[in-house]
Structures are given as C-alpha cells and as structure tokens.
Amino acid sequence: MPMDALDRTTPPTLTGLTPYLLSRTGKAARGALAARLAEQGLRLWHMAVLAALADFGPHAQRELAVRLSIDPSDVVKVVDELAGPGYVERARDPGDRRRVVVTLTPAGRTALAGLSDQAAAVRDAVLAPLDPAERATLHALLSRVFAGLDGLSTP
Amino acid sequence: MPMDALDRTTPPTLTGLTPYLLSRTGKAARGALAARLAEQGLRLWHMAVLAALADFGPHAQRELAVRLSIDPSDVVKVVDELAGPGYVERARDPGDRRRVVVTLTPAGRTALAGLSDQAAAVRDAVLAPLDPAERATLHALLSRVFAGLDGLSTP
DNA sequence: ACCTATCATTGGTGCTCACCTATCATGCGA
C-alpha cells in the first residue's frame, strides 16, 4: 500500500508573485462566500444589489447597473430573483414611467444582515492565520488597491 | 446633452468586507495577468506548469496534476500546448513506461522569464497605490493567508 | 500467468459569466 505522498508544494516562482497570491486568495474567498450564499439560493450579485439598496436607498435598475458595473439585462434577472422571496419591490417611477424603481423591503434588510454574517464567517475562516491587527492592516491595504483599480487600463 | 453623471460608488457594506475586497482585487489581478499571457497564446495553467518544472525539475504528468491540483486530463492538454512551441519535452520514463516525464527546455525557461516579467508589470499596475514597504507587507500577509487555505473546509 | 491498479490520453458535459441583440413602452426635443 504505497502511501502516495506526492509533493503538493506550490512553486515558489508563483507564490513570489503578488498577483498570483491575490488571485488564489481571492478565488478562495469568493468561492467560500458563494457557497454560503448558495445555501440560501442566492449568488454574489444578489448580495451586491441588496447592499446597494441598503447603502444608497432605492435605485432605478439602470442606476444599479451603472453602480455595480453589470449589464442592464442581468440586473433584470437578479431583481427578478430578489423580488421572488420579497426581498425587494418594483414600482414604476411616476415621474418617468419607463423607469422601474427597486426598493429594499424589511425582509430584504433582514436577509442582507444574514448574508453579512455569512461574509464575516468567511472572513474569519480565510484570515484565520492573522491576528486582529494584521487583519485590519490587510483590509486597509486592499481598500487602497481596490480604490485604484478603476484606472488600470483606462487612465 | 445630459452629462449622465450617475453614482458609481461601491456600497460600503461591500467594501467593508475583506472577502469582497479580496475577491475583487484578486479577480482584477487574475484578469490582467490572463490578458497579458493571452497575447502570447498562453493561459494561467501554462505558467503554473512552467513554474513547477523550473522550481522542482522534471515531473511525471500525474505529479504535475497533484502539485497543481488540476485534473490529469487537463494536464495533458496544457502540456500539449506547451510542447507545441517547444517549451517542454515529453519522454517515457524508462523505469516505468506508463509514465511520461515532462522536462523544461531552455526555450521554456526563457518563456517563463518573460511571463514573470509580465506578472511583475501587472503587480506594479495593481499595487500602484502602495509604496514598496506596503507592497511587501501585503505580500507577506497574503502569503500567510494562502498557506492557511488548505484547511478551509477540510480541517 | 492472471488480475488489478496506475498512468496517459481522448472526448465530452455542465456550469457560470459576461455580453449582445431585438422588442416594446415611454419621454422629450425639434
């Protein structure tokens, strides 16, 4: 019975590259979070829409599309799925009847709180090797990197 | 002519979550790197295989599969595409003729160096907001997070 | 010598994403 102890070490040439580490840790974080949301029948975009509504109030669907950099036709589908469980409500804008204004319901707000808890749990799992101060440092650095992402190919 | 100045601010509820930042920055880094590699007809797995061969010497294809956590059948395809331009060579293992040993060629080593340069350029672009000391800190923190990723769902 | 496990290989499948087009209703300026 050969113990099959093959070397699983990741090549240092890769781990020495910050983009590689970002990619891998990002993928792990995304996957873990998506798995949790999937348990409640939701995906990442659903959480993003709920968060946008919670933070900035009601949006026309086009506004959601712009804010989240998502295709307008995909906003329709996401809002459809959020309206199903009653997390959001659609209403025609009386001032411009082409627009559909999406509003967060109390149930939606509760759901978002639950999702945030899930995200916190994922954070604790992924950042387990770091102490609180280090986690704060990492978050601050990532925030600045994230803020600079806009002007990557479009300066 | 309406200036169409819609709010593009990302919801703070999201940016306050480290997993979200990790996911976004990771995706950006991955995308930028993939775009560069694509210019040379390669994808991320090609670079990973070249790096594994450079760091640990010749591998049987099964060893590559285990090390990189990739399906054996996908290793075949990646090695096919690397053998095309002559970046790697295949040879039957004389000691076990089922095995195919993959070896890095000088051309492959040169190619890997070029890819590493591309990765460095991506790093500089993505981490532009950070000074050298901060980049080092980020890299060190990510390294530790990455090292802890194995035991996420399998403790 | 036989039976089973391992390895490489081929070919295919399902999923998720991001994106694109066409259609219809509405608003607004010429």
Place this chain on the structure above:
DNA sequence: TCGCATGATAGGTGAGCACCAATGATAGGT
C-alpha cells in the same frame, strides 16, 4: 406631432473552467 433616445425586458451566445467516463498500455503483486 414626428422622430429619436432611453429604460426594461426576453432571449440567446460564446468563452473559460472544472469535472467525468472510457480506452489502451504498462506494472506489480499473488
């Protein structure tokens, strides 16, 4: 009032990815 732009919606497409099944060759134990 006509013509064009905008918003929402329905539906489709293609790339990338991870994964799976079947096949043929070879090893190795009993």
